[in-house]
Amino acid sequence: xxxxxxxxxxxxxxxxxxxxxxxxxxxxxxxxxxxxxxxxxxxxxxxxxxxxxxxxxxxxxxxxxxxxxxxxxxxxxxxxxxxxxxxxxxxxxxxxxxxxxxxxxxxxxxxxxxxxxxxxxxxxxxxxxxxxxxxxxxxxxxxxxxxxxxxxxxxxxxxxxxxxxxxxxxxxxxxxxxxxxxxxxxxxxxxxxxxxxxxxxxxxxxxxxxxxxxxxxxxxxxxxxxxxxxxxxxxxxxxxxxxxxxxxxxxxxxxxxxxxxxxxxxxxxxxxxxxxxxxxxxxxxxxxxxxxxxxxxxxxxxxxxxxxxxxxxxxxxxxxxxxxxxxxxxxxxxxxxxxxxxxxxxxxxxxxxxxxxxxxxxxxxxxxxxxxxxxxxxxxxxxxxxxxxxxxxxxxxxxxxxxxxxxxxxxxxxxxxxxxxxxxxxxxxxxxxxxxxxxxxxxxxxxxxxxxxxxxxxxxxxxxxxxxxxxxxxxxxxxxxxxxxxxxxxxxxxxxxxxxxxxxxxxxxxxxxxxxxxxxxxxxxxxxxxxxxxxxxxxxxxxxxxxxxxxxxxxxxxxxxxxxxxxxxxxxxxxxxxxxxx
RNA sequence: GGGGUCGUAGUUCAGCUGGUUAGAACGCAUGCCUGUCACGCAUGAGGUCGCGAGUUCGAGUCUCGUCGGCCCCGCCA
Numbered sequence: 001x002x003x004x005x006x007x008x009x010x011x012x013x014x015x016x017x018x019x020x021x022x023x024x025x026x027x028x029x030x031x032x033x034x035x036x037x038x039x040x041x042x043x044x045x046x047x048x049x050x051x052x053x054x055x056x057x058x059x060x061x062x063x064x065x066x067x068x069x070x071x072x073x074x075x076x077x078x079x080x081x082x083x084x085x086x087x088x089x090x091x092x093x094x095x096x097x098x099x100x101x102x103x104x105x106x107x108x109x110x111x112x113x114x115x116x117x118x119x120x121x122x123x124x125x126x127x128x129x130x131x132x133x134x135x136x137x138x139x140x141x142x143x144x145x146x147x148x149x150x151x152x153x154x155x156x157x158x159x160x161x162x163x164x165x166x167x168x169x170x171x172x173x174x175x176x177x178x179x180x181x182x183x184x185x186x187x188x189x190x191x192x193x194x195x196x197x198x199x200x201x202x203x204x205x206x207x208x209x210x211x212x213x214x215x216x217x218x219x220x221x222x223x224x225x226x227x228x229x230x231x232x233x234x235x236x237x238x239x240x241x242x243x244x245x246x247x248x249x250x251x252x253x254x255x256x257x258x259x260x261x262x263x264x265x266x267x268x269x270x271x272x273x274x275x276x277x278x279x280x281x282x283x284x285x286x287x288x289x290x291x292x293x294x295x296x297x298x299x300x301x302x303x304x305x306x307x308x309x310x311x312x313x314x315x316x317x318x319x320x321x322x323x324x325x326x327x328x329x330x331x332x333x334x335x336x337x338x339x340x341x342x343x344x345x346x347x348x349x350x351x352x353x354x355x356x357x358x359x360x361x362x363x364x365x366x367x368x369x370x371x372x373x374x375x376x377x378x379x380x381x382x383x384x385x386x387x388x389x390x391x392x393x394x395x396x397x398x399x400x401x402x403x404x405x406x407x408x409x410x411x412x413x414x415x416x417x418x419x420x421x422x423x424x425x426x427x428x429x430x431x432x433x434x435x436x437x438x439x440x441x442x443x444x445x446x447x448x449x450x451x452x453x454x455x456x457x458x459x460x461x462x463x464x465x466x467x468x469x470x471x472x473x474x475x476x477x478x479x480x481x482x483x484x485x486x487x488x489x490x491x492x493x494x495x496x497x498x499x500x501x502x503x504x505x506x507x508x509x510x511x512x513x514x515x516x517x518x519x520x521x522x523x524x525x526x527x528x529x530x531x532x533x534x535x536x537x538x539x540x541x542x543x544x545x546x547x548x549x550x551x552x553x554x555x556x557x558x559x560x561x562x563x564x565x566x567x568x569x570x571x572x573x574x575x576x577x578x579x580x581x582x
Numbered sequence: 583g584g585g586g587u588c589g590u591a592g593u594u595c596a597g598c599u600g601g602u603u604a605g606a607a608c609g610c611a612u613g614c615c616u617g618u619c620a621c622g623c624a625u626g627a628g629g630u631c632g633c634g635a636g637u638u639c640g641a642g643u644c645u646c647g648u649c650g651g652c653c654c655c656g657c658c659a
Binding site: 033035036037038039040041042044051053055057058070071084085086088090091094111112113114115118121122123124125126128175176177178179180198199201223224225226227228229231348349350406442443444445446447448449500544554555556558560 | 583585586588589592593594608609610614615616617618619620621622650651652653654655656657658659
């Protein structure tokens with residue numbers, strides 16, 4: 001078959017303007033819609049830059065040709081650009097139209113299951129199945145254009161700041177800590193496995209030992225864990241590491257990077273970002289990634305609650321419970337039904353329920369059996385606005401804070417200013433937490449995180465009191481990224497591995513190469529990794545990272561387009577020395 | 583692993599306390615129509631009610647199981 005002769009495209013459909021009037025042009029595109037008026041036909045032709053109205057006169061084309069054209073047919077049209085008698089103000093190209101002098105069908109299309117315009121009107125299931133059609137949607141086209149631009153801008157910025165883009169292996173070792181690994185069987189060494197990287201952590205530290213001083217990579221990471229709106233099994237990180245610098249210097253670079261990226265949408269980011277120690281974040285917001293757009297925070301009512309004379313509360317207090325609460329402005333007028341729903345929500349979020357208090361028309365009321373004057377006294381003493389709702393939870397301190405935090409997040413949605421950006425550094429994380437299941441210490445961040453120098457003496461005596469030089473970047477309640485200063489001294493790294501309960505043999509086997517590297521002049525270094533997909537989601541105002549990933553997986557980790565994961569042939573399994581358990 | 587929610591025409595949905603022939607809109611097909619841009623008008627086709635079992639004289643509707651989408655908890659160093 002002879003190759004089709006495609007005329008050189010001079011201009012995109014969506015780019016035609018009044019200034020092109022009178023020109024003869026050739027455009028390529030997909031039929032977005034058609035309007036047949038008998039002897040006259042209008043075709044809205046779409047390419048990546050937008051729509052253009054093509055006029056087809058009866059005198060020009062045989063009706064047979066038009067019969068073959070339908071939605072999503074691929075056409076090339078040549079003709080003259082003319083000014084419209086009646087412009088369409090809704091179309092950027094609406095001042096002009098193209099009078100067809102030649103039309104060729106380059107590809108026909110079956111009737112599509114949905115049209116590219118209707119992203120919100122189609123189930124996500126169908127969008128996944130026909131992702132290539134879904135991606136024709138102008139909003140999706142915008143998202144991926146923005147993704148491309150953001151990627152370039154991050155690269156250019158980091159290049160200017162002296163960072164080198166260095167690739168690290170995708171095939172490496174499984175890690176004993178952290179998320180579940182995706183394993184890749186070795187054909188040559190049967191029974192041995194590579195793992196896809198959860199992050200390039202060790203490699204980027206080795207690059208610091210190698211003396212590159214400033215490294216970055218925009219790279220794919222893999223974690224075999226359950227999915228969420230902001231979690232996919234493979235995702236992209238902006239990975240950064242630098243030597244001979246402190247956290248303040250790193251923070252400043254990341255802050256400027258954020259300003260750079262958000263400028264793509266004309267959004268001004270004010271610097272520097274707020275900083276909040278982890279402890280304070282938990283106390284005020286019940287989470288380590290608070291959404292600062294919500295205009296109320298968690299308050300402590302433990303001392304006040306002792307005076308209420310409630311058997312329920314008193315019993316809880318005797319068991320060491322704390323009473324944490326939210327004062328929600330203007331919510332005092334919520335209906336009984338709404339308040340019941342709040343209580344139900346508290347249960348669904350993993351709590352026992354929530355107590356409410358408010359001032360009704362006929363005096364103070366509460367779902368807790370306490371005297372109205374006690375509530376009145378509380379409102380008076382705490383200077384709570386008369387129209388505010390008080391929501392309380394009683395539990396051990398941490399669960400109470402977490403539940404109150406979740407309620408704050410849930411109920412605060414209506415109070416958020418969607419346009420506001422609240423960046424936040426959460427700092428001073430504990431180095432370890434106690435893993436109840438495994439009955440041992442676990443790293444809060446990862447095992448390479450450095451403790452504060454002044455806390456090193458506490459490692460043996462009070463390991464849980466040791467603070468790390470670790471930080472998370474949070475934007476509007478989403479964890480955008482996290483990082484830390486790394487341990488660069490062999491002895492300290494060994495010590496931390498031991499505290500994590502790793503056997504010496506295991507340390508040697510898994511991390512021997514790494515510890516060895518620390519023997520040869522490892523510079524002090526620190527770094528951070530930012531979730532590129534999450535960053536784009538927030539930049540574009542999307543609710544899910546699936547909207548910024550071209551071919552994402554469903555929440556049960558399936559690809560509805562390709563059907564992966566799928567079985568493989570017995571021959572492939574044999575070659576790898578793998579037997580599948582039934 | 584657990585909780586919630588959804589699954590009916592190509593699509594988005596309606597379908598009451600179980601009852602005769604499962605509807606609407608858009609899309610699609612055919613015809614008419616020379617200034618439409620959500621074109622209009624007329625006619626028509628199109629359904630294993632996700633799948634399987636059960637209860638019942640009778641199931642889109644009730645029960646159980648199962649598969650799939652989404653949200654959340656656990657998990658995500």
